[in-house]
Amino acid sequence: MSDTIYALSSGALPAGVAVIRMSGPAVELVLNRLCGVVPEPRKAALKRLVDPVSGDVLDEALVLYFKGPASFTGEDVAELQCHGGRAVVARILDVLSEFEGLRPAEAGEFTRRAFDRGRMDLTEVEGLSDLIAAETEAQRKQAFRQMGGGLGRLYEDWRKRLIHMRAMIEADFDFADEEDVPGSVADQVWDQAEGLIGEVDQHLEQSKSGERLRSGLQVVLMGAPNAGKSSLLNAIAGRDVAIVTEEAGTTRDAIEVHLDLGGYPVTLVDTAGLRETEGRVEQEGIRRAQARGEAADLILWAMEPGGLAPDHSVSGLSADVRQSVPVWIVRTKVDLETLPERDSSGTTLEIPVSCLDKNGLEALIDRLSGFVGEMISVGEAPLATRARHRHFLRDCRAALHHGFTRDDLPGELRAEDLRSAADALGRITGRIDVEDLLDVIFRDFCIGK
């Protein structure tokens, strides 16, 4: 019999209300001892909680009981909605710890029990984790949809189709008689498999947006020392995040701010100015700046009047980065100069900005929002949101493609490819052989969830 677990499931104390949650076989006994009765399932009951040993009244709380399996974990679950004072919560947790068979829950343990009892598949578990971590509206929507099973249903539908295809081929082996047109069932099946390859490809392509939305876009400020990068970061963030001085080489380590641009998450990164230097700390800062630039979704290259463009700077961007990452030139400190007419034939976008009088700032933020909206265009279709999903989708596609193209192989071997493709999808939803993945997935959860 499993332990009964308990934890404070609500946030930091003190708070108006705190929610203490319990799950496991001893829940009914605990409720009987604490409040003298097990309330009717799913009906809130206002009860005095009493320490069964001393008879002290601990608090007056709303008690909710969910009889398993109709509960979040599938076990008997109770929620004590008590006053959110530190001493109140500490005393109730203390009293719970005295019950035999009760112990504090580990991080993510309630959800892990829900998964183990088949209440949620792995994509739903991940959706729940993302929902708790969501910082912007678009992230919230995506996570909520995934938690509701949208993604899991898509993969389950594909998996069932694959199982059906394999069954058709196997039935064909078993009942083949010599008058049948050879290969006709198999041909139909492999036509369907080809269709599924197309669906997987399309899903993988669209899912780039899903992953970007989950993790946020990286916009990295780069340029020569003193070009005005930190000032720009502060101006866009609307607060003093990075230190600004007249001294070149002020910023050493990368500094991040999280922005919500029209509901989409963006991490804006300030980096050390790029130049040749002997200073070991500054060299390390520049190495980190280059690394952030390589991983960026967009580089904003700050260039002060008379400054150097990325291609001409002493320690500018490598050709590789220039090719793979879009770069916008932000002409900083434009309050100091009259902008010369520039040749508009260049392909790099140039945006004039002054952090002193805020000219051009709004236009820059608007352009950024537009860019982010284009990079993360999510529609209503469920999207893969993790590298883990992509990995197994590629395995699925590879197996299907192998079976589809190798018509020189015996039918049994090709049918095996259908099984491998279905198994790869089963690993995404957790129906198949995922023990090794569980610790990684549940590691991100907080206690009480």
Ligand SMILES: Nc1nc2c(ncn2[C@@H]2O[C@H](COP(=O)(O)OP(=O)(O)OP(=O)(O)O)[C@@H](O)[C@H]2O)c(=O)[nH]1
């Ligand atoms: N006039 C004017 N001065 C600015 C503007 N933006 C920044 N500065 C000044 O330029 C200097 C350098 O600004 P920073 O924002 O620290 O530049 P940085 O590129 O982060 O510098 P490093 O950290 O050394 O790489 C400071 O003295 C700022 O006050 C601007 O829009 N107009």
